[in-house]
Amino acid sequence: xxxxxxxxxxxxxxxxxxxWTLLAVVxxxxxxxFLLLIDDFRNLQGxxxxxxxxxxxxxxxxxxxxxxxxxxxxxxxxxxxMRLFSEERRTRTFDLLLSAPIETSAIxxxxxxxxxxFLLGTTILVALMPLSLAAGTSLDxxxxxxxxxxxxxxxxxxxxxxxxxxxxxxxxxxxxxxxLGLLLFLCFTDFASIGRETADNLLGYLSPLxxxxxxxxxxxxxxxxxxxxxxxxxxxxxxxxxxDDGRLRD
Amino acid sequence: xxxxxxxxxxAERLTRRYGDIRAxxxxxxxxxxxxxxxxxxxxxxxxxxxxxxxxxxxxxxxGRITISGNDLLDQPRQAKRAIGYLPEQPPLYRELTVDEQLxxxxxxxGLGRAASRAAVEQVKERCGLTGVGKRLNGNLSKGYRQRVxxxxxxxxxxxxxxLDEPTIGLDPIQxxxxxxxxxxxxxNHGVILSxxxxxxxxxxxxxxxxxxxxxxxxxxxLSELERCGQxxxxxxxxxxxxxxxSLARLPGVERVEELGDGRFRLHHAPGFAPxxxxxxxxxAAGWDLWELVPEHVSLEQIFVELTLGGEKAE
Numbered sequence: 001x002x003x004x005x006x007x008x009x010x011x012x013x014x015x016x017x018x019x020w021t022l023l024a025v026v027x028x029x030x031x032x033x034f035l036l037l038i039d040d041f042r043n044l045q046g047x048x049x050x051x052x053x054x055x056x057x058x059x060x061x062x063x064x065x066x067x068x069x070x071x072x073x074x075x076x077x078x079x080x081x082m083r084l085f086s087e088e089r090r091t092r093t094f095d096l097l098l099s100a101p102i103e104t105s106a107i108x109x110x111x112x113x114x115x116x117x118f119l120l121g122t123t124i125l126v127a128l129m130p131l132s133l134a135a136g137t138s139l140d141x142x143x144x145x146x147x148x149x150x151x152x153x154x155x156x157x158x159x160x161x162x163x164x165x166x167x168x169x170x171x172x173x174x175x176x177x178x179x180l181g182l183l184l185f186l187c188f189t190d191f192a193s194i195g196r197e198t199a200d201n202l203l204g205y206l207s208p209l210x211x212x213x214x215x216x217x218x219x220x221x222x223x224x225x226x227x228x229x230x231x232x233x234x235x236x237x238x239x240x241x242x243x244d245d246g247r248l249r250d
Numbered sequence: 251x252x253x254x255x256x257x258x259x260x261a262e263r264l265t266r267r268y269g270d271i272r273a274x275x276x277x278x279x280x281x282x283x284x285x286x287x288x289x290x291x292x293x294x295x296x297x298x299x300x301x302x303x304x305x306x307x308x309x310x311x312x313g314r315i316t317i318s319g320n321d322l323l324d325q326p327r328q329a330k331r332a333i334g335y336l337p338e339q340p341p342l343y344r345e346l347t348v349d350e351q352l353x354x355x356x357x358x359x360g361l362g363r364a365a366s367r368a369a370v371e372q373v374k375e376r377c378g379l380t381g382v383g384k385r386l387n388g389n390l391s392k393g394y395r396q397r398v399x400x401x402x403x404x405x406x407x408x409x410x411x412x413l414d415e416p417t418i419g420l421d422p423i424q425x426x427x428x429x430x431x432x433x434x435x436x437x438n439h440g441v442i443l444s445x446x447x448x449x450x451x452x453x454x455x456x457x458x459x460x461x462x463x464x465x466x467x468x469x470x471x472l473s474e475l476e477r478c479g480q481x482x483x484x485x486x487x488x489x490x491x492x493x494x495x496s497l498a499r500l501p502g503v504e505r506v507e508e509l510g511d512g513r514f515r516l517h518h519a520p521g522f523a524p525x526x527x528x529x530x531x532x533x534a535a536g537w538d539l540w541e542l543v544p545e546h547v548s549l550e551q552i553f554v555e556l557t558l559g560g561e562k563a564e
Contacts, residue, residue, distance in 0.1 A: 098305075099330060247309045
């Protein structure tokens, strides 16, 4: 049942120009950044040769690219997730799901899965760019994979926030703005906590961005992965609760 | 205990508040196989809220609903499998085609790939949608959208079908087809439909329940209604009317009302209409009869009495 809903979600996504536009914008922007990074690398190459333990292509191109990709997706994911529930509520199609013999959790997971598949595709397209360098140089595939995994975990957490926000309102735009606001807040707590007292640091620890950096540098810490999974699961749980509640209050 | 076995849906003391307003207040009823139950009431009487609760879209504040023996709140999946629901606005994804929409709905109700395909074909046939399978929901006219909505509600062959205002926005020909369809459904299923149109109930329903301000104020079988409302009045029109007293002397006439313009209303005991006497006397005495109509207590009278009577009281 989850897959039926996910498939419908994906189908509707690709039937609207929104998904295609998002893909094109992300890909276009990041391709431009990618070229800039390659240019920088060529300029630096001479000096790197003399260094001991010099950062390689993967560190200087793939990692920064993934970092920019994270910010792009931070802004664009809310636009994808905004319709998930708010649109169904607005057009009354939600009644179909509610009156069908499906559990609320299946509805939520189905929609989440649909969006995840789309986002996974997007990140793989991004990863193809540094991967293309493998034709001319040797890459650190471990780091590349860690970076891609990090990016996927990060956008998965963004999507979970967006999913929850779209249950709060019947207006997609309101859902998008509040998702963006919450995501930016969470990410800013990372910057705000740098060099501050422990209390701020705790808030900083909750920021999705902080756990991303470690993965970008190729360091896979199961605590970071667990953080993302818990973060997403928490918002999915909130979504399910909210929908079950809505049936009672509406 | 055949009666008990035939009960498809039982609603007990349903109540639902929106803030301080009791949208539905202590509503109980049962639906049996073969019944087409019409919920009649003015706008805002709580019909849609009741329908939404029956379909499991909205949880009641109090009371319980059992469908084919399963409690809608305790065993929602089993209970919901037995319902087909058409909300006020058909729940259609604009960007899907009719075929895709119906297939999706079939999957949601647990039909497998082959079974859905067969069910979709069959239901399209039944609802007159064979030509429009490839069209987008968003481009359909209101009448077609309504039909897709109904097709969606019946395609998994649920024992209970809940239709909220199913005939709204249909043209007279579609209306007639829809009534035929609903009548056909009533044979093998239990159907509940809501409407604010009296003609709708009279044309399609076997039972009627009238709602006012969230409460059920009248419930009866239509056949019973016809029996109670069996003509006890005969309206006649005469070009050359005799004095009222001679009409009152006709056998079976209990009381005569003068309506003006040569029209009279003759009250009589149920089942003893004096039409024969009227015709014989009229031709014998040259009253020049031009109208002879038995008057039924129509649903409309009951409806207006119940709904307006309430408004006056408030």
